[in-house]
Amino acid sequence: MTDEKALIVIPTYNESDNIGLLVPEIYKVVPNVEVLVVDDSSPDGTANCVKALSEKYSGVHLLSRGKKQGLGKAYISGFRWALERGYEYIFEMDADFSHDPAYLPDFLAAIRENDLVLGSRYKNGVNVINWPMSRLMLSYCANMIFTRIIAGLPFTDSTGGFKCFRKKVLQSLNLNKIGSSGYSFQIEVNYLAWKKGFRIAEIPIIFTDRKRGESKMSTRIIREAMILLWKLRLRSLIHRNG
Template identity: 50%
Template sequence: MNPALVCIPTYNERENIEAIVQAVLKADPRVDILVVDDNSPDGTGQLADALAAKDTRVRVLHREKKEGLGRAYLAAFRWALAEGYTYILEMDADFSHDPRYLPGMLDAAQAGADLVLGSRYVTGGGTVNWGVGRQVISRGGSLYARTILGVGIRDLTGGFKCFHRRVLEGIALDEVKSTGYAFQIELTYRTLKKGFTVREVPIVFEDRRVGHSKMSKKIFAEALTMVWKLRLTV
């Protein structure tokens, strides 16, 4: 077993899963992979099983139904902790998170950071193939959350992360309430409130190559309201 586990949640990612798994395995020999599939009707889970059968560094966690990004990651975190991994990473299946950043993120974690964030909004970071509207929404969302929560993290909504296991053991996963992209804000905020160190490292975020985004108005609305709940209750 390697010291790090890359958790990749999937729902209808058959077009991406084989390529992203191979790219992650090639990017860093220190990582294993856990594909967390929410019973994808397109057969993503079955394809992931086939990949796992060929490589012991790949594992698959099958869930009964789609319950949101947050629920999938929480299941993955509990699995990773039970298996004894020291570093647990979040990563999208669609190549918007480039595997080439994995070595640097893991290096930063092994150097002592409790949580490493792949950040679009620090020097050297950025986005590719985004329109003006999406840029405004993303940057505005991070500024909105940062202002209400009173934290200095530049990219609160990003989902490319590397946790040391002590963070996930210390932030009471059972109390995490968000299910959509507000989940990313909540995890980082809870990490900061517990006094853990957070380091942002630059990444360039590229829009998905194939497939369709899971973002919706409901997910966006949850993020807007959740930051106030976090500010008042955590």
């Protein structure tokens, strides 16, 4: 564990079954980090669970937003909150236990030599547990074929949401201009960091499907990602030609 301040940003929508279990697991592994839960006024009372946690763990913070506006917008407010307070390492992590806190030390080790560390489900084969074949095929093709071929990204997992940024990467992004909300938010941020020449590493993670709570995956999210890939392709072509 490094001495610099690390913040784990966790967006939540109806994660009251998970968040109260996840935070203690995080603190067992990395006691010195802080946690910011960005909740979009979940009807299931997730925010109350976070308030109770913050009484027990002084490093737990809650950022409440008025209504559900998608993952991307939640992360952008979380990033702004983190930058205003000077955290050096800023994590993205899901609340649903798909991202095992046991990997947090691996990220902290890798970020010492890098500016952005991506947790990859596909770096060492396929490490996804309990997803239906259709969902796995969609994710695998999106990452290993579409993002690499259409947008030219050199990563094995560009849509994953378990990652760690150095502060300077987020400071360099124009957060107002990031328009994506679903998985394409992850692709867009990776693309922008890669184009700026930051050092980006992937570490292998095993991803497990959620056991509790409901999925927010939708066809709208998939459509948004496909449109973004072609936009990025176009953007690369325009920049290449002057």
